[in-house]
Amino acid sequence: MKSYYVRTFGCQMNKHDSERIAGLMEAVGYVPVEEIERADVIVFNTCCVRETADERLYGQVSSLKALKTGGRPDVLIAVGGCVGQRDAEKVLAQVPHVDVVFGTHNIHELPSLLEAAESGRPAVSVLKEGEAFASELPRSADKPWHAWVSITVGCDNHCAYCIVPAVRGRERSRTVESIVTEVTQLVAQGVAEVTLLGQNVNSYGRDRSGKPRFAELLQRVAGTGIPRIRFATSHPKDLSDETIAALAELPALMPFLHLPVQHGSNRVLEAMNRDYTQEWYLDRIERVREAVPDIALSTDMIVGFPGETESDFLQTLDLVERVGFDHAFTFIYSPREGTPAAALPQTVSRETAQERFHRLASLVKDLAYASNLREVGQQRACLVEGASKRDRTVLSARTPHNRLVHVPVPEGRTPESFSGTIHPILITQAHPWFVSGTLGEPPAPQSPRSDRR
Numbered sequence: 001m002k003s004y005y006v007r008t009f010g011c012q013m014n015k016h017d018s019e020r021i022a023g024l025m026e027a028v029g030y031v032p033v034e035e036i037e038r039a040d041v042i043v044f045n046t047c048c049v050r051e052t053a054d055e056r057l058y059g060q061v062s063s064l065k066a067l068k069t070g071g072r073p074d075v076l077i078a079v080g081g082c083v084g085q086r087d088a089e090k091v092l093a094q095v096p097h098v099d100v101v102f103g104t105h106n107i108h109e110l111p112s113l114l115e116a117a118e119s120g121r122p123a124v125s126v127l128k129e130g131e132a133f134a135s136e137l138p139r140s141a142d143k144p145w146h147a148w149v150s151i152t153v154g155c156d157n158h159c160a161y162c163i164v165p166a167v168r169g170r171e172r173s174r175t176v177e178s179i180v181t182e183v184t185q186l187v188a189q190g191v192a193e194v195t196l197l198g199q200n201v202n203s204y205g206r207d208r209s210g211k212p213r214f215a216e217l218l219q220r221v222a223g224t225g226i227p228r229i230r231f232a233t234s235h236p237k238d239l240s241d242e243t244i245a246a247l248a249e250l251p252a253l254m255p256f257l258h259l260p261v262q263h264g265s266n267r268v269l270e271a272m273n274r275d276y277t278q279e280w281y282l283d284r285i286e287r288v289r290e291a292v293p294d295i296a297l298s299t300d301m302i303v304g305f306p307g308e309t310e311s312d313f314l315q316t317l318d319l320v321e322r323v324g325f326d327h328a329f330t331f332i333y334s335p336r337e338g339t340p341a342a343a344l345p346q347t348v349s350r351e352t353a354q355e356r357f358h359r360l361a362s363l364v365k366d367l368a369y370a371s372n373l374r375e376v377g378q379q380r381a382c383l384v385e386g387a388s389k390r391d392r393t394v395l396s397a398r399t400p401h402n403r404l405v406h407v408p409v410p411e412g413r414t415p416e417s418f419s420g421t422i423h424p425i426l427i428t429q430a431h432p433w434f435v436s437g438t439l440g441e442p443p444a445p446q447s448p449r450s451d452r453r
């Protein structure tokens, strides 16, 4: 039987798409393998949001040349996702041993492209825009108890630095019926948590005469009885009072919000074309906290955007401190060809950007640790994932606030026997990036009303 391996770069949308790639491969008779070197088909699902992601891909694909020249000439290498979408020709020119290139709109074509490539000639297909939703393809997940459910694809915003709209196309919303049907099926399969995905979930429905909106969709999804719901990503400009109310009212919605702010200075926010001010952002946060006082907050931030001065950067630090994020992703600005910002003069040197990055990262680390310290002594209903990556004697789980928690595996049990179940965990110790605790017994009931805290 032929085997496949999928390597995924980039965001949660790519993780979602990789589960569909896996589902498709299995539907046409391939089986998954753990080691890339043993696979008959290797699929790279790629990201080009920053230069580093791009470079990693080219490095990894190039290093597989040895596999093909060293006795496995029949291995097929496919490159899909955002790099495939953006520069199929460049991929073929730079790494000639690639057999298949596909884009973000035609994942469904992968099996036929692989078949065509068996003749020895590369098979390439990239569509400008898509009609289909990858969600409607079969799914095969590493974590069967969790599902990524896309509610929109594409992005209609024009953030000056961002390549995503160019590689994901116009924003399109799935129908409520198709989303609710999918989640209902997932509940029947025993899935404990869904993450609703879109580049800007808050604008859900806008392309469907604006009805229903995201808040109503959340209610409909909660109505399926799914125990836990998360969503990503929220654009601050579109975070409505109704969505904030839903966070407070729907017990299945986890008390966690990822709300990328990108910058603290209004001047830079305007240059980034984010369409909100620092004041608006802080007002949204205040309202969210009024509605859900113990909500955990996370964000994305960019340092070194063209024109950023030291005083602009200090405003980012100030905003981060004022909000007191529980978690944050920080990035150094990376010019992306074809985006409006790429045409701006790069006024911030690499050294300055790096130095600012370290100052910001250090503040983020302090805040994350402080947030973890506040958690000590709490008992939380946690969704157990399985063995921790490094140590099979430890279970990894997620608190409702999306905190990573480690607990010892009880004697006589395997980590896998806990995977996908919800258990009370008493948090006993804080670390910078995770907390540890002890597993309570008996397991918490998995009804949507009682598992939240």
Ligand code: SAH
Pocket: 011, 049, 050, 161, 162, 163, 164, 198, 199, 200, 233, 234, 235, 260, 262, 300, 301, 302, 331, 332, 333, 334, 335, 336
């Ligand atoms: N649609 C989501 C995710 C966009 S990509 C959103 O709007 O939040 C994820 C993150 O990558 C962004 O939030 C941003 O912080 C970062 N990012 C995007 N383009 C970038 C670039 N050119 N340089 C550095 N970081 C970038």
Ligand code: SF4
Pocket: 155, 156, 157, 158, 159, 162, 163, 164, 165, 199, 200, 235
């Ligand atoms: Fe990029 Fe902005 Fe769209 Fe997010 S909202 S994907 S940052 S253009």
Ligand code: F3S
Pocket: 009, 010, 011, 012, 013, 014, 046, 047, 048, 049, 081, 082, 163, 164, 167, 168
């Ligand atoms: Fe990267 Fe594409 Fe996501 S560029 S961040 S994988 S939409």
